[in-house]
Amino acid sequence: xxxxxxxxxxxxFQEKVDKEIKIEPNDWMPDEYRKTLIRQISQHxxxxxxxxLPEGNWITRAPNxxxxxxxxxxxxxxxxxxxxxxxxxxxxxxxxEATMDDLHSGKAKYSSIFNYxxxxxxxxxxxxxxxxxxxxxNQVALCRCSYGPYARGMVKICKEESFHQRQGYESLVTLCNxxxxxxxxxxxxxxxxxWPALMMFGPSDADSPHSAQSMKWKIxxxxxDELRQSFVDATVPQAEILGLTIPDPNLKWNEERGHYDFSPxxxxxxxxxxxxNGPCNKERIDARKKAKENGMWVREAAMAYAEKRAMKKTA
Amino acid sequence: MSNREWPLWxxxxxxxxxxxxxxxxxxxxxxxTLALENARDVYTRRSEGISIWxxxxxYVHASDPSDADSLFEPSDTKVYRHPTFYDVPDGVKHM
Ligand SMILES: [Fe+2]
Ligand SMILES: [Fe+2]
Numbered sequence: 001x002x003x004x005x006x007x008x009x010x011x012x013f014q015e016k017v018d019k020e021i022k023i024e025p026n027d028w029m030p031d032e033y034r035k036t037l038i039r040q041i042s043q044h045x046x047x048x049x050x051x052x053l054p055e056g057n058w059i060t061r062a063p064n065x066x067x068x069x070x071x072x073x074x075x076x077x078x079x080x081x082x083x084x085x086x087x088x089x090x091x092x093x094x095x096x097e098a099t100m101d102d103l104h105s106g107k108a109k110y111s112s113i114f115n116y117x118x119x120x121x122x123x124x125x126x127x128x129x130x131x132x133x134x135x136x137x138n139q140v141a142l143c144r145c146s147y148g149p150y151a152r153g154m155v156k157i158c159k160e161e162s163f164h165q166r167q168g169y170e171s172l173v174t175l176c177n178x179x180x181x182x183x184x185x186x187x188x189x190x191x192x193x194x195w196p197a198l199m200m201f202g203p204s205d206a207d208s209p210h211s212a213q214s215m216k217w218k219i220x221x222x223x224x225d226e227l228r229q230s231f232v233d234a235t236v237p238q239a240e241i242l243g244l245t246i247p248d249p250n251l252k253w254n255e256e257r258g259h260y261d262f263s264p265x266x267x268x269x270x271x272x273x274x275x276x277n278g279p280c281n282k283e284r285i286d287a288r289k290k291a292k293e294n295g296m297w298v299r300e301a302a303m304a305y306a307e308k309r310a311m312k313k314t315a
Numbered sequence: 316m317s318n319r320e321w322p323l324w325x326x327x328x329x330x331x332x333x334x335x336x337x338x339x340x341x342x343x344x345x346x347x348t349l350a351l352e353n354a355r356d357v358y359t360r361r362s363e364g365i366s367i368w369x370x371x372x373x374y375v376h377a378s379d380p381s382d383a384d385s386l387f388e389p390s391d392t393k394v395y396r397h398p399t400f401y402d403v404p405d406g407v408k409h410m
Contacts, residue, residue: 027380076360083357087341090323096343097320153340160361299345303319306346 017218022148025091033217036210037147038092039108040219042099045085046110050103050284052078054118055127063121070167071124077160084156088149104289106276111135113196115278122175122182122189128168130190130197130235136161137231138201146218169238176242183243190239191247198262199270201228207267232260323372324350326357328364336368344369 004012009028016023023029052075059075062068086096102108113131118124139161143154175186202224205211214220222230232251239246250263272278321343327336339358344350350369358364378386394400403410 024380026377073360076356080357080360083342084340087323090341299321302345302349303321306349309346 014216017146017216020146020218022151023146024148032213033219034092036214036217036219037150038089038094038099041085041089041092041150042094042102043109043111045082045089045099046103046108047114048078048082048085050110050114050288051131052082053284053287054114054116054280055124058118058121058124061121062124067171074128074164074167077164081157081160084153085150088153091149100288100292104285104292106285109274111200112270112273112278113200114284115273115280116192116196117280120185120189122172122185123193125168125171125175125186126189126193128164128166129172129238130168130193131200132161132164132168133235134197134200134231136165137227137234141221141227144218144221169242172242172244176244186242187244190244194247195266195269196273198228198232198265199273201225201231203267203270204265229259232262236260321345324354324369325372325375326350326354327368327370328354328358329366330364332365336366339363341372347371 010030013023013029013033023033055071055078056075059068059071062071086099089099090096099108103110113134118127136158139154139158143151143158145151145154172186175182202208205223205225208224211220211223215223236246236251248263250261252261253259254261273281276282322345323341324344324347325341326339328339329336342350342353342357344353347369351367354367354369359367390396
């Protein structure tokens with residue numbers, strides 16, 4: 001093998017990325033590219049897993065068997081998404097357990113949306129429609145990410161996500177065509193989830209320091225603000241069909257831009273929640289820690305059993 | 316008590332009769348039996364498969380990407396291995 005200097009390696013790497021050639025686990029990559037991906041993919045994995053908590057809480061209280069089966073399938077999908085992502089982060093040489101410990105210690109973040117509680121049944125429909133809807137907007141863009149294992153995982157996840165959004169919307173259609181109390185419950189959920197859903201796309205481009213590098217490496221294809229705008233444009237007509245009002249007095253179609261205008265986002269709230277002060281941050285992390293600690297004996301027993309059987313075989 | 320992490324397994328799925336098993340991803344499991352069960356839950360929730368192989372990742376040997384040139388370039392220059400390299404007179408059929 002010829003030894004190449006770092007500059008030359010970096011140049012070749014960028015040429016590959018520019019030519020849309022995917023980067024695979026054993027290929028050379030800049031340290032920062034690897035670090036950025038480990039951070040992004042593990043936080044994405046944590047979001048899938050933590051995201052099971054607010055919805056899982058409603059499985060036993062779903063209003064009928066159909067909705068219960070659907071919610072169970074959706075939450076199980078989210079567990080699957082977490083697992084695809086943890087295995088793709090492992091291809092970068094990261095230690096799966098260490099990434100989870102970073103979540104538990106507060107070092108690693110996850111999507112701030114899951115720090116809001118799901119207090120009514122309408123919240124479950126709204127989460128499917130808005131939260132999975134926003135996630136889809138992000139994830140569709142990630143299907144073309146330059147890192148092969150992440151991109152392939154995203155393709156699989158996106159196929160599964162579209163049912164998540166549709167089941168949520170369908171559930172809201174039922175509530176919105178129901179009694180005035182049901183409709184009011186749907187509107188209340190909308191009022192609470194709209195802004196946190198818009199925050200899911202992350203800080204404004206101007207305040208997003210890593211964005212430019214991620215775009216150059218084709219980890220990211222669209223800026224946070226572009227994705228947020230696409231989400232608003234797609235969602236407003238869907239809200240109209242439900243007969244729900246979007247809680248933003250400044251929301252209106254801008255003929256010139258060909259997009260909806262909307263109010264500035266309350267970034268103080270966003271940073272408060274990201275930094276641990278949202279309504280459910282502590283509860284969510286405690287639940288994850290408890291799951292790991294209380295499940296540890298099962299993992300140890302399964303491993304001990306496997307080792308014992310392997311020994312018998314060789315004996 | 317074992318503090319070791321569950322080993323990593325690569326998962327291959329045959330999507331339908333007549334097709335190859337294809338790599339779909341990986342997972343952690345203590346042994347082959349549970350690896351198969353986990354693979355069923357993680358990778359075939361929507362009838363993606365009719366058969367699963369799991370292989371402990373330790374046993375997979377891969378070619379080194381930096382050897383790609385020396386390994387694969389020689390075949391790029393052998394165009395005569397492809398049928399389109401050969402001219403046959405117009406009118407020759409079934410060839
Ligand atoms: Fe998901
Ligand atoms: Fe989802």
